[in-house]
Amino acid sequence: PAGVAAFGRDECNEMSINMACQCSPVMSEFEIICPAYAENPKFRMSIQPSRSFVQIVCNLTDTSDYKQLPKVRIGEMDIVQMQRCLLPGYTPIAGILENLGMPTPQMLIFESDNLGMNVTRTHFERLHGLKRLRFTSRRPTHIPANLLNDLRNLSALELRANIAEMPAHLFDNLENLESIEFGSNQLKHLPRGIFSKMPKLKHLNLWSNQLHNLTKYDFEGATSVLDIDLHANGIEVLPHDVFFFMPNLREINLSANLFRSLPEGLFEHNTHLQQVRISNNRAKLTTLPSRLFANLPELKVLFLKTDLESLPGDLLEGSTGITNISLASNRLTTLPAKLLEYQSNLLSLDLSHNQLTHLPDGIFEHNKELKDLNLESNYLTGISSKLFSRLISLETLIMRNNRLNIIDHSAFTATTWLRHLYLEHNNIDLQQSLLTNHVNDPNSPFSSLLNLETLNLSHNSIMVIYYDWKILMTKLHTLDLSYNNISSLNFEDIQFISRNKLEVNLTHNKIRSIHLEKDLPGYSTDSSIVNIDLNDNPLDCDCTMLYFVQLVRGVHRPSYSKYFKFQTDRLVCSKPSALEGTSVKRIMAEKLLCPFDSPETDMDKRMCPQGCSCWVRTFDKALLVNCNNGNMTRVPRLPKRPQNLVRMELHMENNTLLNLPSGEMNPGYSEVTSLHVAGNNLTEITTNQLPSRLDLLDLRRNHLQLLNATLLGFLNHTMLRGSMKLSGNPWKCDCDAKQLLLFTQDNFDRIEDRGEMMCMNAEHPTRMVELSTDDICPADQGV
């Protein structure tokens, strides 16, 4: 039986031993090369038993080369493909196939630009069983009228060989032919009367010929034909009755021709038409005749792309079966209100890439089955409340790349089954609803779309994440808000309750601040994890970002964080200048500062002393007063520490302070917890000059000679590990300094720079650590 190959692995191995040809199994195929290991083999055969298919690729100089074919019995095969082979002289192709043990294939494919001679009837002798023949060549080929006389069983014929003239008698015996593929020849006309000889012909492909002057008589007798393809024939004009003799036509392709107009009534006799394709017309066909596709009850699919500028309102009248219409890439500026009045079964409508500026409100009134509507790349500016009000089945709406600005608040109330909404690249800001209903209605015009899975609003001017996107759309999977104008986020903005692995894209907005809560104990949601991409925003990295930064860095894990995943790989600070360009993942939390006085505070009410700058640091709830390098002789009047802060840091490095104030004189000063007065002119410090809650003290580079015992006692009680810096002072190490020395010895872990403290009263300055109490105060001089 056909399809059962005699050739297998054993035969393949045997052939390689014999050495004339080389055979190798390749996956489920066998590849034979003759002669074996030749650089340019004469034959390369691929035997594919599982597909009942043999391919023979030739590289012949002479028909005598056929003697080098392998001596094998391949067994019956359904399909034989010969590529680049010479016609075998005056012997039939069947002779070659018989020598290979596969005499009766059902399909023969002979493709060669190197035929060596004219093709004749002899070549197809003894192929009586052949059902399908494909004969192609790029060389202009003469076809003799008797070529196919022996192929009475042929059902599919494909001839593509730059044929200029198809002889009428070629078809005399082809009464079983069902399919003709004559695409890509040079036919100027069809031989008259051929179709009455082929009562079973269904498929007629005549594309890429030069059939400029077709009339109905060319198709006389073609009543059985179901589809005809006439694309790319350079046709400028068709007679209105050209398809008169093909009443059973279901599909017509008239694409890539040169129509400037089409006749009225062109398909009048083709009441079984199901699909018409007229696309990529090579001339300007700016409109279609009245009722061209009217009253075609079986019509389902229409492809029209011909530079159309307008359509008649009755184009589709009465054709109620239409399911798919593509009018993409025309030049339509609007559509007649009644165009789709009869299309109650329309499922898909593509109007993308036109110049639509406006659609009549009632245009979709009768299309309640419409599922896919593509209006991409037009000039539409708004969506009215009526336009989609009957599209109760709509699932996908594409309106990207328009000029949409105004979307009526009830534009989508009927389309409750909408799943995918693409509105990117428009001018949508939704401000209109914000102004009218801001207080009462935090929802967007999409709030009735509870089945929405995709909402793409990127490249618009949205400023707010609307309530309905967060709380109502439980099936949302993609919310693209990239390239909009959102300027800040707080925890409420990201509380999406979608259960559909929501991805929110907030990249390329204007987000300056992200305020998260420290924690929300007990916060829980049954949403799935929400993925939020925050990259490429101009963050102002101030103290308000503390919890967000700490969360991103993984330092802070509030209980709500398990419901969110933030993408921040490319999120960097754009402000303040000290942090510009720093990745959020690398910011140390103590660098996050806010100015203590707001920039708007007027001069009189500023609490920060003149010449100083004051900051709030949320990381440790500290107020920072920075008066460094101010040429100040005394500590200015300091602001009181606000109650929500617990620390106060005073920086007065490199001034000219002569002494420190007492807390009574300067109530703000008495609250300082961290005092930095290195590089001043202090000569003496008393206990009442040190704030009572001090835990850090930097006294380097002053003029101190001694610290008295009371003060040392105070420091002993208040200072922490490593919290004191005392070097750079001219310590006077005599008997009075005995207490100080003992203090440094007992508290080596509190004084960071203990090793650098110098005694300056001796002839040679000496490190204090090198001295003992006996050295500075010998017993005989003891007090």
Added chain:
Amino acid sequence: RVGTEPDDTIYLCRVTPRTIYPKKGLTTNNSWELIVNTDEFKQAIQIEECEIPNGPCEFTDSFPNGYKSYCKQHYVTRNLVSIKDEGPLDPSPESFRIPSCCKCVLKKVN
């Protein structure tokens, strides 16, 4: 892909499939190297080349205006045992650029 699909599948580009035993090849680093291929140690590769590289595709008469179609050669990277032109004669694997298939692509011409 080896060979041609039978019957109803027609490709837009004609190809020449071959099995080759290359002795020299262009590595992915753009250098020519000797590939080990002797009577004892054979490295066969199946390749597929465009019959006419950059030639027009077939069956493309109704693409939109302003597009040109042509057949483009594609490549894959494959590891083959090879010997460096310089240095010790130790066979070692190296990746070579191998013609894998021929695809019809569209190019906008205006």
